[in-house]
Amino acid sequence: MSVEYIQVAEDYSDEPIELPLEPDDNTLLLSTLQGQFPGATGLKYRNPENKAIRGIRLNDLKLHAPGCGWDGLVYYCVFPKDSVSENKRKSDDVMENVSKSKVSKCQTNKCTDLIVLGLAWKTNEQALREYFETFGEVLMVQVKKDAKGQSKGFGFVRFSNYETQLRVLGQRHHIDSRWCEVKVPNSKEGQIQQVPCKVFVGRCTEDLTQEDLKEYFCKFGEVTDVFIPRPFRAFSFVTFLDPEIAQSLCGEDHIIKGVSVHVSNAAPKADGNRNQNYGNSMNSRSQNYAGNSAPYNNSNYRNEFGGRGSGGGNSNGSSSNMSSGGGQNSNFMPNNPNSGGNAWGSGGNNGNNSSSNNNNRGNLDMPNLQALGINSGGNPGNQSGSGGNMNNPLGVGLNALNLPMNPAIVAAALNQWGLLNGMQGQGNNDQVSYRITIIVLKSLSFCKI
DNA sequence: GTTGAGCGTT
Numbered sequence: 001m002s003v004e005y006i007q008v009a010e011d012y013s014d015e016p017i018e019l020p021l022e023p024d025d026n027t028l029l030l031s032t033l034q035g036q037f038p039g040a041t042g043l044k045y046r047n048p049e050n051k052a053i054r055g056i057r058l059n060d061l062k063l064h065a066p067g068c069g070w071d072g073l074v075y076y077c078v079f080p081k082d083s084v085s086e087n088k089r090k091s092d093d094v095m096e097n098v099s100k101s102k103v104s105k106c107q108t109n110k111c112t113d114l115i116v117l118g119l120a121w122k123t124n125e126q127a128l129r130e131y132f133e134t135f136g137e138v139l140m141v142q143v144k145k146d147a148k149g150q151s152k153g154f155g156f157v158r159f160s161n162y163e164t165q166l167r168v169l170g171q172r173h174h175i176d177s178r179w180c181e182v183k184v185p186n187s188k189e190g191q192i193q194q195v196p197c198k199v200f201v202g203r204c205t206e207d208l209t210q211e212d213l214k215e216y217f218c219k220f221g222e223v224t225d226v227f228i229p230r231p232f233r234a235f236s237f238v239t240f241l242d243p244e245i246a247q248s249l250c251g252e253d254h255i256i257k258g259v260s261v262h263v264s265n266a267a268p269k270a271d272g273n274r275n276q277n278y279g280n281s282m283n284s285r286s287q288n289y290a291g292n293s294a295p296y297n298n299s300n301y302r303n304e305f306g307g308r309g310s311g312g313g314n315s316n317g318s319s320s321n322m323s324s325g326g327g328q329n330s331n332f333m334p335n336n337p338n339s340g341g342n343a344w345g346s347g348g349n350n351g352n353n354s355s356s357n358n359n360n361r362g363n364l365d366m367p368n369l370q371a372l373g374i375n376s377g378g379n380p381g382n383q384s385g386s387g388g389n390m391n392n393p394l395g396v397g398l399n400a401l402n403l404p405m406n407p408a409i410v411a412a413a414l415n416q417w418g419l420l421n422g423m424q425g426q427g428n429n430d431q432v433s434y435r436i437t438i439i440v441l442k443s444l445s446f447c448k449i
Numbered sequence: 450g451t452t453g454a455g456c457g458t459t
Contacts, residue, residue: 115456144457156457178453185456 006070008077010037011244016074026070027062033077042078052251110162111139114169115185116155119143120176123151131175132157136164157182166241170224195243197224198266199250201236204228205259213238216256221245237266 003023007016019032033040043056043063056075057064116128129141136159143155159165173180201213210226217223217238225239240246249263 113457117455118453121452142457147459152455153453154455154457183456187456 004070007072007074008033008036008043009074010040010077021070022062025062027064030058030061030063033063037077039079040077043075044078045073045075046251048073050251053248111159111165112184112188113140113156113158114165114182116157116173116175116180116182117153118178118180119151119153119155120178121151121153123155123176123178125155127176128155128157131173132159132168135159135168136161156185163242170241195247196266197241197243197246198237198239199246200264200266201238202234202262202264203259204234204236204261206232208236208256208259208261212257216254217249220249238263 004021004026005018006021006028008019008028009016017036019028019036021028028043030041033043042058044053045056045066046052047054054066055078056066119128123143125141125143128143129138132138132141138157139160140158141155142157144152146152157168159168168182169184173182204213208228210228213226213228213236214223217226217240220240222241223238224241226236227239228236238246247265250265252263254261254263
């Protein structure tokens with residue numbers, strides 16, 4: 001009698017392990033689950049159809065397969081009380097609870113050594129430790145040195161607390177008069193959480209401000225960034241400190257100032273071969289989309305703009321924050337390159353990126369399709385909320401769209417992905433119900449309808 | 450006593 005296995009992970013950022021099902025009834029014993037994940041009380045999974053989180057039925061200490069069978073999905077543990085979902089509707093003590101909930105995970109595999117680049121030559125381990133201890137308990141610091149004992153200008157740090165690690169990764173650091181960056185080392189890539197911290201917020205109206213969004217979403221967890229593309233395009237991005245909180249909100253509708261917005265994954269729809277690592281979303285999309293270069297890369301989940309300038313133009317998006325000390329041309333854009341630096345306190349959004357390495361045309365990335373009503377093609381219904389009906393008359397392909405948008409924006413978006421060969425337009429108002437016909441699309445694979 | 454993108458055991 002063969003034994004079937006299903007994949008179970010502690011949470012979205014952990015690698016799943018295979019657990020055996022009961023041969024007789026194809027259930028998973030709670031005891032089996034708890035043997036690997038002490039404290040777990042159930043399982044949940046993301047419904048591939050509507051992206052909603054679904055719970056697994058528990059009866060007689062057995063977890064029963066969903067209606068469609070266990071299939072090939074990854075299932076995630078549910079823990080009592082300290083889970084994200086429990087926390088997320090508590091406002092004041094969110095961070096405290098999240099912090100607590102992270103402790104055990106941190107001690108397993110969440111915390112990792114972090115590389116600190118750009119250290120001053122004079123910075124020693126003591127100074128490094130003292131600096132990072134202001135964030136939380138430091139387990140280890142190293143400054144790499146050459147044979148003569150001279151610092152190589154980089155080092156490593158390890159924290160005991162995962163939240164501390166996230167916080168440190170989410171900002172830049174001024175150590176001994178140098179702007180330094182802290183990253184997950186290349187050697188650890190793939191071993192660290194790959195879950196995006198950023199969510200896509202669709203159906204936004206123009207009167208929803210950064211502050212409105214932050215004020216609303218910070219109920220669920222610390223918000224590190226809010227980005228609203230300009231000109232207005234009916235969506236925005238909200239970045240959380242904790243990727244699990246971001247994930248927990250995906251698929252939900254929320255009402256902000258009377259506006260029903262929809263939260264979804266900021267990552268592009270999976271297409272099987274473009275980018276396996278969803279965790280790269282926030283940065284991969286920040287790559288230069290110009291020309292025919294591949295728009296996605298497989299970099300670490302956090303910023304890839306964290307390096308220093310390469311001697312040319314400074315594409316610093318938050319110049320008001322930057323120190324001129326050290327003569328360092330640091331185009332460091334913490335966490336969210338799209339946002340032009342730290343949204344809070346940086347004074348305005350969207351720093352201007354000079355030179356060709358930019359995206360100052362705005363956030364013309366995949367989620368735009370959602371705002372355009374394109375990737376919901378399976379149901380040619382209406383997308384309300386942003387003025388006018390967005391009607392996709394085709395269930396699958398893109399052919400004709402009534403878009404309450406400037407067709408130039410649509411064309412620009414499609415063109416940047418190398419999808420557009422040509423288009424025609426007709427109509428007398430470029431903002432309302434302009435009907436365009438996409439003549440040839442080079443590829444539809446990304447649409448994932 | 451100079452340097453300034455990178456990736457850790459020596």
